[in-house]
Amino acid sequence: MSIFNGDIVTELRGQIGFITLNRPRALNALSLGMVRDLTVALQAWAADPAVLGVAIRGSNKEGVFGAFCAGGDIRFLHQAATTGDADLEAFFTEEYALNHLIHCYPKPYIAFMDGIVMGGGMGISQGGSVRIVTERTKMAMPETNIGLFPDVGGGYFLSRCPGRVGEWLALTGDTIGAGDAIAFGLADHFLSAERQAALWETLASQRWADGAALQAWLGQQFEAAPAPATGADVRAWVDRFFALADAKAMVQALETDSADWARHTGATLRKRSPLMLEVVLEQVRRARGQTLADDLRMERDLVHRCFHLRPGQSETVEGIRALAIDKDHSPRWNPSRVEDVPAALVAEFFSSPWAADQHPLRELA
Template sequence: MSEITADVLAEVRGRVGFITLNRPKAINALSLGMVRDLLAQLLAWKDDPQVLAVAIRGSSKEGVFGHFCAGGDIRFLHHAGSTGNPELEDFFTEEYALNHLIFTYPKPYIAFMDGIVMGGGMGISQGASMRIVTEKTKMAMPETIIGLFPDVGGGYFLSRCPGAVGEWLALTGDTIGAADALAFNLADAFLPAAQQAALWDALAAQSFDGGDAVQAFVQAHTARQAPGVARSTAEIDRVFGLPTVQAMIDALEADNSSEWAQATAAALRKRSPLMLFVVLEQIRRARSMDVASDLRMERDMVRHCFYLRPGQSETVEGIRALAVDKDHNPQWNPARIEDVPEALWRAFFVSPWPAHSHPLQALRE
């Protein structure tokens, strides 16, 4: 297998381009170098007549598969955000360009979403033409835990979930498995984890006459349903369909008969109050956007996450508490949902750039 770098392995076998994320000690968390490698490889294969389709997987400490990708490298984000490293800006611009390329890729792009698939891992799989989950899939957009928002196109793909599921997943960061992922339009097919290697190798061995044939082959060897029953969304819709964050937390805290309501209220109380307001607005705006417009909005938002209030970044503080000092005691500002002024969260939706100079202005549908 050829290397782009040690963290991203790529090769062409038969008529398919194969990518393996190879940073298992970090659960394949995406560095700027990995983003650049992926973007360069996909652009090269996009115009290569030998390559009819692309397949991507992760690796674990036990070998290939096991986990897909845990997200972006948050330690890098904390350090860069704390020191003014300009590579922070490069990371988000280039990562979102990669997400857009995957969403608009002209060839089948097949994502083997085994194990942990979170944050940036969702960004490099949700735009796939085939999103394959296993019984081991643990899927989430947990950014509010670190004072961020579900980026990498999260506004776009979460807002396409049924009912108020997108609001629920975005605000809480809750984790779902294969059956829920399929029911919520976040996956297309199920494959037992033990059968992934055989399908991967079969893609290399078949004689395909076009990209559609590759896609059809994968569909024929996967299932449309996963074991287990997807959860009912009645409670989710009742609460997360409410118009405001305050209304949601009030409804949850008033429901003493539901363990889910009490646990969800407690979880939301631990999130950045400011970012809960930002995230709710993001999901609801994104419902009427195409993916390029959503990614441009998210690029505006992430700039504000680090620079809206110098020295008071919710994201830097959230990562510090979770992954750097590990005290799990972030000092959010404002500290309570009840104290978030409207002007503060609305500022996240004012672009710092004129449209013609936006770093993602070239993205098209």
């Protein structure tokens, strides 16, 4: 049985519920409707004893696979923020609840993370029990490019990367491939891109006694992981520079170091919103000691502050304008230098606008 519901295709074949993200022209960027459709499908399959597991993939202009999900629909976010659309708040509340559902899913959740896996695409894959990457995987949490922070549980899963990798990926938005994703704990298995279709079809035709048998069978289907592209020298630099006390100290230390990697990374950070660099660093470090639910509640507070803390001066609205609307790639950050970010302004992002019993994600356990 197949259900074609616009940008989401759901199918129940054999014992597996299959999901194909079907918005290829937008690189499967998530809309509010897609978030709602995913939630409905996953809740129904979780309650159905005939369904042993779920598999999810993306599609591209030539067909299936090749692109997983580039994130949330940032054009929608810009339009909603500038017009006062209430769906802006609904989008983040429902997206984060979906992320939590996936992390806590009671059955094997198999994410085919082929091609672009960024932002919201990480949110609907990182909670999976089987996270598959290919030689085409391009993984990142690039939210600082648009004056946002790595949300969708990014604080939780990035903070659990080894060493200071979480801070590095969160602040720079740098892209990694399959080998690094596995080494950093952001993926579980490697599979050649050409073998994905066969595994997908086998999932539809094979039979298992229960979800545990399915999970065990899956563990035998994969190939040796490629070596990480991030060498020992870079890891040493990451752990050295991204352990510093604040983003200002990081930028200044990177800029004055003699290594090409350090200077290049310092130049990257100079392009990001100075305010959000400090916010993101605080986010990741707080998340290390939080549960997933508490992290998502913190991120819900943060995203509300991103759009509403300074009326008319949202770093996120300005970042999206520069990247995707006007495309001048010249965001006017305020303040313009990391040296000028007031600590009090950063602290305001972490004050919740809701009482605990009124929080939109209060029911997350």
